[in-house]
Amino acid sequence: MDGRRSRRRRPHRPRAAARTAPAPRPERQPRSRWRPGYWGRHPLFVALLAGCGAALVFHLAIGLLVDRAHLRERGRTTRAVVEGISETRRKPVLEVRFSTPDGRSVHGRTVELPEPRPSRGELVTVVYDPARPEEVYLPGGGPPLFVVAYLSTLGLVIVGPFGWHLRRTWRHRCDQAEDWRHHRPARSPEERRSHRPKGKRR
Numbered sequence: 001m002d003g004r005r006s007r008r009r010r011p012h013r014p015r016a017a018a019r020t021a022p023a024p025r026p027e028r029q030p031r032s033r034w035r036p037g038y039w040g041r042h043p044l045f046v047a048l049l050a051g052c053g054a055a056l057v058f059h060l061a062i063g064l065l066v067d068r069a070h071l072r073e074r075g076r077t078t079r080a081v082v083e084g085i086s087e088t089r090r091k092p093v094l095e096v097r098f099s100t101p102d103g104r105s106v107h108g109r110t111v112e113l114p115e116p117r118p119s120r121g122e123l124v125t126v127v128y129d130p131a132r133p134e135e136v137y138l139p140g141g142g143p144p145l146f147v148v149a150y151l152s153t154l155g156l157v158i159v160g161p162f163g164w165h166l167r168r169t170w171r172h173r174c175d176q177a178e179d180w181r182h183h184r185p186a187r188s189p190e191e192r193r194s195h196r197p198k199g200k201r202r
Helices: 043-074 145-159 161-168 170-181 189-195
Strands: 076-086 093-099 105-110 123-129 132-137
Touching: 043 123, 043 145, 043 161, 043 170, 093 123, 105 123, 145 161, 161 170
Parallel strands: 105 132
Antiparallel strands: 076 093, 076 123, 093 105, 123 132
C-alpha cells in the first residue's frame, strides 16, 4: 500500500424516490333523492306514513259511528233461532238464523250475548241492517263504542305527540338524509349544533 489509509467504501444505497403527494380520491357523486335510503331517512316520508295511518284510523272510527246511525235509522227487528255459540280466542260468537221479509234465510253472527246465555234452538230478538243482514246485534246494541273511542284515541296520539316529536326532529332528520346522500358520516344532533354557524343555531 502506498502509506495511505485505505478507506472503506460505503455500500451504494439507491436514493429514495421523491415522495409524491397521494393522488386525490375521485369525488363521489351524490346519490339520487329517489332511492329508498334517502326517503327512509327523510322526515317527509315519515310524515306521509303517519298521516296515512291517522287517516285510516279516523276512517274506521267514523265508519263504525255511521254503521250505528244506519242501524238506528233502518234497522229491522226480528226473531232468530239460535244455532249455537262458537268460542273464539277473543270473544264467544252467537250464531243465529232468521228469515227476511222477502223469504231469504240468513245466517247471522254477533259478539253480543244475552244474559242468560241462550241454548241451541231458542228464539232471540235481534236487529239487523237490510244492507248487511249477516251482521246482527241485540236490541239497543250496535258497533261497540269503546272501539270507536280506542280508534279515535289512537288517531289523536299519531297526530298529536308524534307530530310534535317529528316537528322537533325535522331539521335533524333532513340533515341525516343529506349526509347519506353525500356519503358523509352520520352525526348526532349535538355535533350538528356545534358545527352550525352561530346565526343558524336553534
